[in-house]
Amino acid sequence: MIATPAAVDNPGLAALPFETYRQAPNAELNERIEAVKRELGDGLLILGHHYQQDEVIRFADLRGDSLKLSQLAAESRACRAIVFCGVHFMAETADILSRDEVTVHLPDMGAGCSMADMADLDSVEAAWADLGELIDVEDLTPVTYINSTAELKAFCGRHGGIVCTSTNARKVLDWAFAKNSRALFFPDQHLGRNTARAMGIPLERMHVWNPRLPLGGNSVEAIENSRVLLWRGHCSVHQMFKPAHVGQFRKQFPGIKVLVHPECMMEVVELADLVGSTEFIIKTVENAPAGSTWAVGTELHLVNRLAAENPDKTIHFLSPMVCMCATMSRIDLPHLAWCLDNLARGTPVNQVKVPDETARWARVALQRMLDLP
Numbered sequence: 001m002i003a004t005p006a007a008v009d010n011p012g013l014a015a016l017p018f019e020t021y022r023q024a025p026n027a028e029l030n031e032r033i034e035a036v037k038r039e040l041g042d043g044l045l046i047l048g049h050h051y052q053q054d055e056v057i058r059f060a061d062l063r064g065d066s067l068k069l070s071q072l073a074a075e076s077r078a079c080r081a082i083v084f085c086g087v088h089f090m091a092e093t094a095d096i097l098s099r100d101e102v103t104v105h106l107p108d109m110g111a112g113c114s115m116a117d118m119a120d121l122d123s124v125e126a127a128w129a130d131l132g133e134l135i136d137v138e139d140l141t142p143v144t145y146i147n148s149t150a151e152l153k154a155f156c157g158r159h160g161g162i163v164c165t166s167t168n169a170r171k172v173l174d175w176a177f178a179k180n181s182r183a184l185f186f187p188d189q190h191l192g193r194n195t196a197r198a199m200g201i202p203l204e205r206m207h208v209w210n211p212r213l214p215l216g217g218n219s220v221e222a223i224e225n226s227r228v229l230l231w232r233g234h235c236s237v238h239q240m241f242k243p244a245h246v247g248q249f250r251k252q253f254p255g256i257k258v259l260v261h262p263e264c265m266m267e268v269v270e271l272a273d274l275v276g277s278t279e280f281i282i283k284t285v286e287n288a289p290a291g292s293t294w295a296v297g298t299e300l301h302l303v304n305r306l307a308a309e310n311p312d313k314t315i316h317f318l319s320p321m322v323c324m325c326a327t328m329s330r331i332d333l334p335h336l337a338w339c340l341d342n343l344a345r346g347t348p349v350n351q352v353k354v355p356d357e358t359a360r361w362a363r364v365a366l367q368r369m370l371d372l373p
Helices: 026-043 066-075 088-097 121-132 150-158 169-179 189-198 220-224 243-252 266-271 278-287 300-309 333-344 356-370
Strands: 044-049 062-064 081-085 103-105 140-145 162-164 182-186 206-209 228-231 257-260 293-297 314-317
Touching (some): 026 044, 044 066, 044 088, 044 333, 062 066, 066 088, 081 333, 088 356, 121 140, 121 150, 121 182, 140 150, 162 356, 169 182, 189 228, 189 266, 243 257, 243 266, 300 314
Parallel strands (some): 044 062, 044 081, 140 162, 206 228, 257 293
16 A cells, blocks of 8 residues: 555644754754655655755655656656755646646745746746837747746746757757747756857847846847847856866866856857756766766766766866855755655645646646657
8 A cells, every 4th residue: 555645734733843853963854754755655756856965865766857857756646745855946847747636845945046036927028028019029939948937937838938958958949940030048048048059040149138128238120130039047056167167177187078067158168078968967977988087067966976976987076166056955954854744744834836827838838848859
């Protein structure tokens, strides 16, 4: 028999306070987490994003990037509750794709994403209205990166748009240009620029839209001549990698291979040997020949894990500075144990629930992406 979380919440029972968990030793927290996993069995899925710290991801039933984790969780017939060790937009995506009876919880609701926060629904709708005064928005496809709020995914769903990941961004832009001549890409300008440039779109036909400035800081002529409008957003982690870092590593380690994420700025991508998604980075390192040396430009926890799991290779972090996802790190052992204990006793905390209408349209945009060959 499959154990499941309490079928009925206990509204008369107060949730366990978090403060007692903050003071608990790691050994006790580990025991609490293991106990709940045993009690709830297959009815519980703990999802761990690749950027998560080791002390937390060790408890993950599945690890991966945000979309992969949500898809895998949606395929589970036994799961009744998902605890997502990631950030808020990831938990939203899991809620959108999972069955109605499944609840999704984020151990710390403060675990957000600075990139996702750079494009909000009001700003995007205002930009769309401004663009409608200058160009035919029926000929403009909105494309949102998976690292965005459910509201923006729903915006794309309503306006004939689509979601992309760092893996399929080119395929998505091919789809967008097959139906319209222009694309509005948000919230990460670097992924959009790097992808469009690899497709042969010249820089002079790509323009950054700054939501704080009239017409996004562009001239009417620039907008009319555009093929891709890039939202002024970025990942705070990948923004830290600079061209000088690549030069320093190549000088210090002749023959080193530089491997970076496409959220890095164009000038870094141009100097790298290989560019790809988180999954691409992991597979490239795992399949690299023994004795090879790599400088990897992505989140620090992941790079350190790659180094530990591939001791036959030399793996460096492509920056002299610490570049970890600070919001991801808010998911720690105390928050995970607190969230799980409350779930098991029927006093669930931090449920992430996307409103039905938003979820419906967000699912449309996600499905368009999932339907691509």
